[in-house]
Amino acid sequence: MTALSLREAIARLIADDGLGPGDRLPTETRLAERFEVARSTVREALKRLEEEGLVDAVQGKGRFVSALAADIVERPITRYEGVAEMLTRLGYRVTTSVFSVAEVAADQQQAQSLAVELGTPLIRLERLRYGDDQPLVFSIDHLLRDALPGPLGHRDWSTSLTGALAAHGREVTTSVARISAVELPAEIADRHRLTGLGPWLLVTETCLTRTGRRVLLAEDYHRGAMLGFNVRRRR
Amino acid sequence: MTALSLREAIARLIADDGLGPGDRLPTETRLAERFEVARSTVREALKRLEEEGLVDAVQGKGRFVSALAADIVERPITRYEGVAEMLTRLGYRVTTSVFSVAEVAADQQQAQSLAVELGTPLIRLERLRYGDDQPLVFSIDHLLRDALPGPLGHRDWSTSLTGALAAHGREVTTSVARISAVELPAEIADRHRLTGLGPWLLVTETCLTRTGRRVLLAEDYHRGAMLGFNVRRRR
Numbered sequence: 192m193t194a195l196s197l198r199e200a201i202a203r204l205i206a207d208d209g210l211g212p213g214d215r216l217p218t219e220t221r222l223a224e225r226f227e228v229a230r231s232t233v234r235e236a237l238k239r240l241e242e243e244g245l246v247d248a249v250q251g252k253g254r255f256v257s258a259l260a261a262d263i264v265e266r267p268i269t270r271y272e273g274v275a276e277m278l279t280r281l282g283y284r285v286t287t288s289v290f291s292v293a294e295v296a297a298d299q300q301q302a303q304s305l306a307v308e309l310g311t312p313l314i315r316l317e318r319l320r321y322g323d324d325q326p327l328v329f330s331i332d333h334l335l336r337d338a339l340p341g342p343l344g345h346r347d348w349s350t351s352l353t354g355a356l357a358a359h360g361r362e363v364t365t366s367v368a369r370i371s372a373v374e375l376p377a378e379i380a381d382r383h384r385l386t387g388l389g390p391w392l393l394v395t396e397t398c399l400t401r402t403g404r405r406v407l408l409a410e411d412y413h414r415g416a417m418l419g420f421n422v423r424r425r426r
Numbered sequence: 427m428t429a430l431s432l433r434e435a436i437a438r439l440i441a442d443d444g445l446g447p448g449d450r451l452p453t454e455t456r457l458a459e460r461f462e463v464a465r466s467t468v469r470e471a472l473k474r475l476e477e478e479g480l481v482d483a484v485q486g487k488g489r490f491v492s493a494l495a496a497d498i499v500e501r502p503i504t505r506y507e508g509v510a511e512m513l514t515r516l517g518y519r520v521t522t523s524v525f526s527v528a529e530v531a532a533d534q535q536q537a538q539s540l541a542v543e544l545g546t547p548l549i550r551l552e553r554l555r556y557g558d559d560q561p562l563v564f565s566i567d568h569l570l571r572d573a574l575p576g577p578l579g580h581r582d583w584s585t586s587l588t589g590a591l592a593a594h595g596r597e598v599t600t601s602v603a604r605i606s607a608v609e610l611p612a613e614i615a616d617r618h619r620l621t622g623l624g625p626w627l628l629v630t631e632t633c634l635t636r637t638g639r640r641v642l643l644a645e646d647y648h649r650g651a652m653l654g655f656n657v658r659r660r661r
């Protein structure tokens with residue numbers, strides 16, 4: 192493992208262990224054991240994290256998670272996760288309204304994004320995710336019909352789609368997403384009484400399995416005033 | 427160089443060379459020469475890029491940039507670049523209105539974000555970036571006063587701040603950013619006649635030099651209807 196990938200691993204560890212600003216990092220020795228690398232590699236990775244402002248070193252006291260690091264780990268945009276999963280991690284009690292589920296034929300744009308023939312059967316799913324009873328994420332999903340076999344009526348569509356796909360051997364491991372700021376389309380806002388909630392962060396995402404198969408097109412409208420994303424950027 | 431970092435390097439190469447969907451990638455041999463790695467490492471990296479849907483392999487013909495890859499390289503959110511630089515890369519003719527430049531004292535939040543004492547002298551800069559004469563990005567920057575020495579009046583503030591910082595040995599190499607969807611604050615919209623332009627993508631960013639020094643706090647409002655960001659996400 193190189194210092195570069197170790198740095199990512201340590202950043203991920205901060206996120207996974209729920210460390211907050213001011214929390215002490217494990218010692219060099221513990222990190223070396225945990226990631227099975229030399230202490231010199233750990234030191235190099237920690238040095239880089241310091242330079243990026245994610246770790247504060249205090250002489251004689253150890254290394255601590257910085258305030259900047261806490262900003263990043265809250266909702267990293269480079270991490271793929273289902274909406275319910277993400278909201279749960281942020282501490283919300285999640286509930287779901289399923290507005291519609293139907294079989295449709297892939298239009299030109301959907302066919303192209305999913306790399307399938309025009310007219311390929313898809314499942315179209317329209318849902319609203321609430322966190323602590325507040326509407327937070329409005330989702331329109333299109334997934335390959337054969338990715339979730341069986342009659343549409345026999346499935347509980349209020350649960351995680353990512354989870355259902357994984358249970359059918361089609362775990363989403365990567366995605367390509369586009370992020371923009373939009374108003375909720377008036378037709379959707381009126382129909383579901385979601386007017387006056389301000390701008391939404393629209394994430395349009397093509398989701399791929401480990402073998403590169405494109406299984407899901409997700410359009411998620413995240414309520415702007417409530418939900419942001421964090422990212423580390425490099426030149 | 428590992429297959430993982432090589433994959434990033436190839437993705438960056440696609441962006442830097444301006445390759446579009448359907449364009450052929452350099453051969454394994456050329457990539458191995460360019461990055462000074464073994465062909466087996468190149469093959470592994472290309473395989474991963476295929477699995478992520480960024481590269482299409484066509485039997486007997488070579489490897490090509492996929493439509494998904496083109497989506498990503500257009501405006502990758504994980505890449506730090508100045509606003510003028512980004513707009514220029516997107517093909518816009520960039521012009522700048524400087525609304526104000528002044529010396530201010532760091533307030534509590536600014537001091538914390540920049541890791542300086544309360545009251546530390548900062549330069550506050552308010553500007554609007556136009557692309558092809560359309561207002562695209564409204565920016566409020568706060569930077570360390572001593573990062574750009576000399577009288578405020580003796581500098582052309584319409585040019586790149588990132589460039590000016592680099593010229594003073596304070597090149598920004600990384601940042602930590604938060605992205606949200608907002609309305610432009612009414613006070614700003616009214617004062618600069620930027621009303622009715624729809625939602626804006628707000629990027630709030632702490633920018634660091636190579637040595638980890640925090641030199642700049644940038645608040646950039648990107649016009650939502652015109653500018654989006656792209657990102658690859660991984661589980």
